[in-house]
Amino acid sequence: MSVRRTLRAAPTLLRVGFSEAVAYRAEFLVWLLSTNMPLVMLALWSAVARDGPVGRFTQADFAAYYLAALVVRLMTGAWVVWELNFEIRQGTLAFRMLRPVHPLVAYAAENVAAMPVRLAVSLPVALVALWILGGKHVTHDPLLLALFPVTVFSAWLITYLAMAAVGCLAFWFESATSLFDVWLGLFGIFSGYLVPLELYPRWVNDVSYFLPFRYMLAFPVELVTGGLTRSQALAQLGAQQVFVLLLLGAAAGMWRLGTRRFSAFGG
Amino acid sequence: MLRYLRLLAVQFRASLQTSMQYRVDFLVQGAMSFFWMAWAVVPLLVVYGTRDRVAGWDFDQALVVMGWFLAMKGALEGAVNPSLASVVEHIRKGTLDLVLLKPADAQFLVSTAKFSPWHVVDVAAGVGVIAWAFSRLGRAPGPLDVLAALLLTVCAVAVLYSLWILVVSAAFFVVKVDNLSFLFLSIFDAARWPVSVFTGFWRFLFTVVIPLALMTTFPAEALLGRIRPVAVVAAVAGSLAFVASARVVWLRAIARYTSASS
Numbered sequence: 001m002s003v004r005r006t007l008r009a010a011p012t013l014l015r016v017g018f019s020e021a022v023a024y025r026a027e028f029l030v031w032l033l034s035t036n037m038p039l040v041m042l043a044l045w046s047a048v049a050r051d052g053p054v055g056r057f058t059q060a061d062f063a064a065y066y067l068a069a070l071v072v073r074l075m076t077g078a079w080v081v082w083e084l085n086f087e088i089r090q091g092t093l094a095f096r097m098l099r100p101v102h103p104l105v106a107y108a109a110e111n112v113a114a115m116p117v118r119l120a121v122s123l124p125v126a127l128v129a130l131w132i133l134g135g136k137h138v139t140h141d142p143l144l145l146a147l148f149p150v151t152v153f154s155a156w157l158i159t160y161l162a163m164a165a166v167g168c169l170a171f172w173f174e175s176a177t178s179l180f181d182v183w184l185g186l187f188g189i190f191s192g193y194l195v196p197l198e199l200y201p202r203w204v205n206d207v208s209y210f211l212p213f214r215y216m217l218a219f220p221v222e223l224v225t226g227g228l229t230r231s232q233a234l235a236q237l238g239a240q241q242v243f244v245l246l247l248l249g250a251a252a253g254m255w256r257l258g259t260r261r262f263s264a265f266g267g
Numbered sequence: 268m269l270r271y272l273r274l275l276a277v278q279f280r281a282s283l284q285t286s287m288q289y290r291v292d293f294l295v296q297g298a299m300s301f302f303w304m305a306w307a308v309v310p311l312l313v314v315y316g317t318r319d320r321v322a323g324w325d326f327d328q329a330l331v332v333m334g335w336f337l338a339m340k341g342a343l344e345g346a347v348n349p350s351l352a353s354v355v356e357h358i359r360k361g362t363l364d365l366v367l368l369k370p371a372d373a374q375f376l377v378s379t380a381k382f383s384p385w386h387v388v389d390v391a392a393g394v395g396v397i398a399w400a401f402s403r404l405g406r407a408p409g410p411l412d413v414l415a416a417l418l419l420t421v422c423a424v425a426v427l428y429s430l431w432i433l434v435v436s437a438a439f440f441v442v443k444v445d446n447l448s449f450l451f452l453s454i455f456d457a458a459r460w461p462v463s464v465f466t467g468f469w470r471f472l473f474t475v476v477i478p479l480a481l482m483t484t485f486p487a488e489a490l491l492g493r494i495r496p497v498a499v500v501a502a503v504a505g506s507l508a509f510v511a512s513a514r515v516v517w518l519r520a521i522a523r524y525t526s527a528s529s
Binding site for chain 1: 295450
């Protein structure tokens with residue numbers, strides 16, 4: 001399973017993934033529509049902030065925050081945990097393992113290939129946000145603006161690798177998806193997806209720096225809405241990369257341990 | 268009618284026996300439902316940490332809505348969701364033929380095919396949250412209010428079920444419907460907030476198109492004794508219309524069904 005061979009297969013994998021995203025466009029659209037939590041939370045906080053700002057957040061700040069959160073969430077979606085869970089149970093994973101590309105790389109390629117389609121959806125959201133709110137709510141630091149795509153991609157990497165690691169639990173347990181629900185629950189709180197982290201009691205915010213969730217959403221969002229200074233941003237970028245590496249190790253390790261006890265049934 | 272009640276009992280017993288095999292699930296379900304209860308209350312605490320009232324609701328009243336949401340979600344995942352998920356599977360594999368051949372109404376059979384009794388824990392957690400809210404309010408709801416709330420709950424479950432039937436009917440046209448159910452659950456999530464929080468487009472969407480207001484806000488208002496009788500009547504009429512139209516759509520959809528097997 002050499003790196004060179006994987007690289008040679010990459011364009012084909014990406015092309016296949018892209019065609020799939022286009023072929024299943026109706027499903028894809030439905031899936032995108034189900035990412036509506038930021039909009040609901042935006043409606044809620046707008047009602048709260050109608051008669052004065054909450055912390056430093058005015059209504060416009062909430063709009064900027066949740067629209068940015070929507071964009072980041074749309075771009076960083078992954079679904080490998082359900083796929084892995086299904087394929088391990090059905091035994092179809094065996095086919096993937098016969099191919100000369102590491103299955104986790106193949107899944108990742110499918111996810112990455114859908115990104116242009118995701119961009120086509122999230123770009124209008126971003127433009128509408130810019131149009132309504134003006135440039136005041138976007139960072140003016142060119143370095144941070146340039147870093148934004150990097151942070152979003154790293155956020156996707158964390159999402160994907162965590163999903164892969166949890167999905168590998170299906171090698172041991174009946175179903176890994178209920179465990180993933182716990183992960184999603186923690187994500188909801190500690191990533192700032194439900195409520196901006198600043199609005200929680202201080203200790204939640206403090207703890208969030210040591211968990212991966214912040215770097216999956218709040219960090220890119222705060223960066224692009226101008227909530228971070230340059231040094232803060234660089235420090236968090238470093239922490240984000242540490243989590244990418246940690247989860248890469250976890251996913252690879254789980255995969256290795258899991259496949260050792262995998263015996264395909266059915267097919 | 269009696270025959271259908273007996274059938275229901277049989278189907279329910281089968282589900283109960285299946286789930287008794289997975290007793291550990293009961294513990295997991297219990298732990299999860301505490302987790303989700305805490306999860307649901309956290310944003311509420313944050314919001315009401317900054318304000319005493321939001322859109323005419325104070326903390327305790329919003330807590331009643333939240334409790335209702337948890338209970339309804341338990342009902343949805345315990346009684347409605349599993350059956351209808353299995354219909355989708357039937358349609359995809361073409362094994363729905365076997366259901367259609369049975370000498371009973373197909374909609375009844377598919378909607379009672381599977382229950383997850385352990386979700387009773389979720390319903391209990393929701394009721395617990397409501398009880399907590401009322402103990403904070405320092406009063407018990409009046410008997411008439413409870414009656415109105417129960418009536419509205421029946422309507423809410425009926426509408427919830429009809430919405431699901433509509434989603435499943437869509438499975439006859441677009442086969443990959445697990446996404447749709449995901450979408451529905453994500454929209455249902457908005458029901459955890461009192462509907463008056465939403466304005467304009469959202470308010471219209473959540474009261475008329477997808478009547479989330481009926482599912483949590485109305486029963487909560489009834490229990491708090493602040494609902495207008497007109498709203499109760501409208502809710503009952505609306506949900507009857509909903510159930511009837513879902514039945515029509517189901518019959519249309521099933522008429523279009525061509526087996527996918529062989």
